[in-house]
Amino acid sequence: MQGTVEGFSYGVVTPVAAFLMACLGGALGLRCTSRSLREHGRIRPGCLVLGATAIGSGIWTTHFIAMTGFTVEETPIGYDPVTTFASLAVAIVMVGIGLFVVGHRGATAMALVTGGTLTGLGIATMHYLGMAGMRLPGRLQYDTPTVALSVVIAVVAATAALWAAVSVRGLLPSLGAGLGMGAAVTGMHYTGMSAVSVHLHDDGSLTGGGDTAITLLAPMLVGPVAFLLLAGYVVMVDPMLVTGDGGRRRPVLAVPRRTGDR
Numbered sequence: 035m036q037g038t039v040e041g042f043s044y045g046v047v048t049p050v051a052a053f054l055m056a057c058l059g060g061a062l063g064l065r066c067t068s069r070s071l072r073e074h075g076r077i078r079p080g081c082l083v084l085g086a087t088a089i090g091s092g093i094w095t096t097h098f099i100a101m102t103g104f105t106v107e108e109t110p111i112g113y114d115p116v117t118t119f120a121s122l123a124v125a126i127v128m129v130g131i132g133l134f135v136v137g138h139r140g141a142t143a144m145a146l147v148t149g150g151t152l153t154g155l156g157i158a159t160m161h162y163l164g165m166a167g168m169r170l171p172g173r174l175q176y177d178t179p180t181v182a183l184s185v186v187i188a189v190v191a192a193t194a195a196l197w198a199a200v201s202v203r204g205l206l207p208s209l210g211a212g213l214g215m216g217a218a219v220t221g222m223h224y225t226g227m228s229a230v231s232v233h234l235h236d237d238g239s240l241t242g243g244g245d246t247a248i249t250l251l252a253p254m255l256v257g258p259v260a261f262l263l264l265a266g267y268v269v270m271v272d273p274m275l276v277t278g279d280g281g282r283r284r285p286v287l288a289v290p291r292r293t294g295d296r
Contacts, residue, residue: 037172037232038107041224048103052096053220058262059092060215063133064199065208070137071200082137086130089215091258093129093157094122096219097164106232109170117167121160122258128156132192141200150193157188157219161226172234180229184222191218 042049066085070078098118105111132152139145161184165174195214198207 035108035234035236037109037170037234039230039232040105040107041103041227043103043105048100049220049224052100052223053216055099055259055262056092056096056219057212057216059088059090059095060195060219061208061212062262063087063089063092063129064195064211064215067133067137067196068199068208070133071140078137082133083130086126086133088262089129089133089153090122090126090156090160091261092215093125093160093219094164095258095262096216097121097161097223100220100223100227101164104227106170106234108234109172112169114167114169118164121163121167124163125156125160128159129153132156132196136196136200141197146193146197146200150196151189153196154185154189154192154218154222157192157222158185158226161223165226165230170232170234172232175231175233177229177231181226184226184229187225188218188222191215191221 063085066081066088070081070085073081129152132149135152136145136149139148162181168174191214195211195218198211198214
């Protein structure tokens, strides 16, 4: 039997909250990527690792905030903790590879396309691996063209956001790049969710396995959300990350001229 799917059980609360977390993670990660292009030595890898963690955490948090509003009328939905946490690790690693390509190769066309593609694929992989962690007495079915469209949205929007982050300096462009990354993540998520249908087993066992969305997802979201808020504070108190300045200029000391010097 076909399950009755509801993607907005809490109305606009979950989409808005998910979008805001995606924007926060995207803005932090892209600012770190932008700074890495103007730094050398040990600071550059640190910026890229922080950026990848911020974007990966934002993607993961966005997905599971949105999933708290996803229900199937005929049965409860559970989540496998191992697969759920694995999706977070995959998101950070794949996004990290994409950012390192841009951070070390610079803002070239090839680096941006490669980094944007990897980052977009990281967004999509996290989403569908997270979906694989769902537990219910049935199976998920996907509309292939819609799935392909969701991946294209993720790749194109992530590439555009990376280009904006590394090509334009300043606070407002940075916020715009963060909005672009937020649009990439949430657009990909809800496009992918529109491809889902649920086919329930006809054996009468309408009881999902694993933990429920509230008992599992809510505690798991505390860590990534706390990290994003802390990283946001760090960025806001660092003027170089906010303004995009390439480094602090050392003051030029005036040397008094001696008598007789020309």
